[in-house]
Amino acid sequence: MGIEAALPVDGFVTTQLRRVINFARRNSLWPMPFATACCGIELMATACSRYDLARFGAEVMRFSPRQCDLLIVAGRVSIKTMPVLQRIYQQMTEPKWVISMGACASTGGVFDTYAVVQGCDQFIPVDVYVPGCPPRPEQLIEGVMAIQRHIDREGMPPPGGKRMPLGIAIQPTHAPRPQPVGLTLGN
Amino acid sequence: MTTPTLDHPTFKLVKDAFPGKKFLATEFRGQSTLIVEPADLHEVMVFLKSDPRADYCFLSDVSGVDYLNYPAEMPGRFAVHYNLICFNRDDRFFVKTFVNPSLPTDGIVPDPTLVVDSVCDLWAGAEWMEREVFDMFGIRFRNHPDLRRILMWEEYPAHPLRKDYPLRGRGERDQYKVVDRTSG
Numbered sequence: 001m002g003i004e005a006a007l008p009v010d011g012f013v014t015t016q017l018r019r020v021i022n023f024a025r026r027n028s029l030w031p032m033p034f035a036t037a038c039c040g041i042e043l044m045a046t047a048c049s050r051y052d053l054a055r056f057g058a059e060v061m062r063f064s065p066r067q068c069d070l071l072i073v074a075g076r077v078s079i080k081t082m083p084v085l086q087r088i089y090q091q092m093t094e095p096k097w098v099i100s101m102g103a104c105a106s107t108g109g110v111f112d113t114y115a116v117v118q119g120c121d122q123f124i125p126v127d128v129y130v131p132g133c134p135p136r137p138e139q140l141i142e143g144v145m146a147i148q149r150h151i152d153r154e155g156m157p158p159p160g161g162k163r164m165p166l167g168i169a170i171q172p173t174h175a176p177r178p179q180p181v182g183l184t185l186g187n
Numbered sequence: 188m189t190t191p192t193l194d195h196p197t198f199k200l201v202k203d204a205f206p207g208k209k210f211l212a213t214e215f216r217g218q219s220t221l222i223v224e225p226a227d228l229h230e231v232m233v234f235l236k237s238d239p240r241a242d243y244c245f246l247s248d249v250s251g252v253d254y255l256n257y258p259a260e261m262p263g264r265f266a267v268h269y270n271l272i273c274f275n276r277d278d279r280f281f282v283k284t285f286v287n288p289s290l291p292t293d294g295i296v297p298d299p300t301l302v303v304d305s306v307c308d309l310w311a312g313a314e315w316m317e318r319e320v321f322d323m324f325g326i327r328f329r330n331h332p333d334l335r336r337i338l339m340w341e342e343y344p345a346h347p348l349r350k351d352y353p354l355r356g357r358g359e360r361d362q363y364k365v366v367d368r369t370s371g
Contacts, residue, residue, distance in 0.1 A: 080338075080339070089366060113354055114355060115339070115360070116360065117363075122363075122365070124367075125368050164368060
């Protein structure tokens with residue numbers, strides 16, 4: 001919420017209930033990793049210490065959809081897997097968001113064959129598309145942050161509690177640097 | 188192109204054991220292949236497994252091939268390959284059999300001539316590999332304990348590795364129910 005610095009000495013602040021709820025929701029996204037291919041490796045790297053998704057409150061990967069509110073589809077989805085993905089999506093509780101991570105999940109990628117779904121958004125709603133093959137962890141974090149920004153602005157849910165898919169496409173902003181990054185000690 | 192050198196000792200064993208039967212043989216870069224008639228396949232496989240001089244105790248792989256539009260003349264349209272290994276001699280040997288379809292190959296109707304004897308009774312590990320050949324090519328295996336599709340789903344209307352099947356399918360990947368926010 002960014003109000004910590006504004007806290008007066010007696011530790012007391014007034015705000016809107018909606019903002020408090022959105023603050024809590026934004027900083028406790030629990031991802032459901034649906035990792036079917038190499039994007040899953042980047043997803044693991046994102047959660048690991050170097051990129052540390054925990055800084056954004058989204059480190060609690062739960063393999064039970066009922067505990068999750070952020071579905072990360074990482075990797076190609078075959079048509080045989082599609083019912084599983086849809087079932088997982090339906091089992092997640094509202095409010096829920098979906099990230100389609102990487103070229104294969106978003107468009108089918110190079111797998112233009114009879115068995116592979118050409119973009120999981122054909123069959124489930126997708127909020128954020130993260131490009132890349134696979135996307136770097138920074139890019140995925142950018143996608144998580146896009147959802148966080150959206151949650152921040154979000155008001156009351158529409159009647160029935162259902163939202164429309166956001167359809168945000170993350171732009172590739174990251175210029176790769178040599179890894180590991182050189183460490184300079186100050187003099 | 189070099190002439191195949193048919194000096195693999197198993198060729199002679201098979202020839203001596205089945206004097207009346209017709210075989211073809213070939214070799215490429217040290218890998219020898221015996222081509223048998225589908226009717227003789229099971230008998231030859233029993234021999235190759237049980238005869239102590241052959242002793243192919245391990246079936247490494249079973250695969251299918253579709254030779255539609257193959258540049259060279261082949262004995263048939265579909266082939267089934269058996270990749271045999273003898274651990275005692277560190278020896279690898281291939282057995283191949285050709286079958287021809289009698290029905291149009293664009294459907295999944297059981298074809299009475301696309302049938303090969305199963306070798307599951309000899310090598311139990313053949314079960315899933317034969318299911319895969321059936322799934323991808325529609326070649327059925329006689330006496331297979333559980334001949335179902337293994338990779339594609341049950342209702343799939345084709346055998347996708349046949350060469351006359353389009354790479355992108357016939358719309359199977361687009362026909363699926365859609366879950367949206369209102370139904371989810």
